[in-house]
Amino acid sequence: MRKSSAVIHVVDDDSSFRSAIGELLSACGYEVSLHKTATEFLACPLSSGPACLLLDLQMDCLNGLQLQDRLSERGCSLPIVFISAHGDIPTTVQTIKAGAEDFVTKPVTRDKLLKTIERALARYEATQAQEDRIATIRSLFANLRRAKGRSSIFWCGVSRTSRSPTTWAYRSEPSSCIGTNWSRSSRRARLLSLL
Numbered sequence: 001m002r003k004s005s006a007v008i009h010v011v012d013d014d015s016s017f018r019s020a021i022g023e024l025l026s027a028c029g030y031e032v033s034l035h036k037t038a039t040e041f042l043a044c045p046l047s048s049g050p051a052c053l054l055l056d057l058q059m060d061c062l063n064g065l066q067l068q069d070r071l072s073e074r075g076c077s078l079p080i081v082f083i084s085a086h087g088d089i090p091t092t093v094q095t096i097k098a099g100a101e102d103f104v105t106k107p108v109t110r111d112k113l114l115k116t117i118e119r120a121l122a123r124y125e126a127t128q129a130q131e132d133r134i135a136t137i138r139s140l141f142a143n144l145r146r147a148k149g150r151s152s153i154f155w156c157g158v159s160r161t162s163r164s165p166t167t168w169a170y171r172s173e174p175s176s177c178i179g180t181n182w183s184r185s186s187r188r189a190r191l192l193s194l195l
Contacts, residue, residue, distance in 0.1 A: 006121050007047055011035045011067065012056040012083070017106070021054065021113075028114060038062035042070065046078065050128075052101075052120040057084035057091065065091075068098055077127050079120035083108060 008030045012018045015036065022032045035041040039062055041053075053071075057064040068080055082095050085106040092103040101120040104112060 005031075005049055007031045007033055007049065007051040008117060009033045009035065009041060009046075009051060009053045009078075011038055011041045011053065011059070011064075013037065013059045014056070024110065024113075025117075030117075038064070038067035038070075041067065046076070050121050050124050051078055052117055052124065053078050053080045054117075055080050055082050057082055057095075058086050065095065065098075068095065068100065072099065077124070077131075079124050081116050081120055083113075 008025050010018055010021050010025075010032065012021070013036055018034050018036065022034050025032045033044070035044070038055075038059060042062075055064045055067060062070075064082055064084070071078060071080070079101040080095075080099070081101050082092075082103040083106060084103070087103055087105050095103050101123060102116045104116060
């Protein structure tokens with residue numbers, strides 16, 4: 001991934017820290033979006049490309065944990081890295097269990113910060129790829145349902161007793177009789193193996 005294609009959102013109420021992190025990340029080739037409050041961040045539209053959120057824990061009005069909850073409620077898959085001078089073990093565990101990529105304490109070294117961001121962006125890309133595969137599978141199943149009762153491409157899976165290879169085949173019979181010898185999970189597993 002080209003770093004210039006990734007957006008790093010920084011939400012921190014400490015203006016000097018926010019500026020310093022912004023300059024560092026810009027110098028490393030990232031596009032940077034700086035926000036002094038969680039409310040300000042929520043008001044901004046997010047791009048659809050690779051991104052990561054560097055989030056302070058303690059802020060006025062809406063704190064980091066509350067922002068994490070709001071993003072989760074919205075179904076946002078943006079990876080979150082908490083950066084705070086006020087972290088403790090229970091809080092760290094709480095943020096990680098809620099889906100945060102990592103929790104680092106201030107001051108953080110340049111190398112540790114960049115490695116954490118790279119890991120978060122890699123996870124974001126993996127999540128997006130998985131969502132794309134799921135959408136493809138749903139589309140295939142929808143096409144198969146629409147083809148019911150007509151000549152169609154249909155599924156030939158491996159039966160419980162057979163060890164023959166999985167293939168796609170063309171058949172002119174109604175699709176309602178297709179796949180009756182195979183379990184639903186076996187058919188799903190074989191369909192996934194073709195993708």
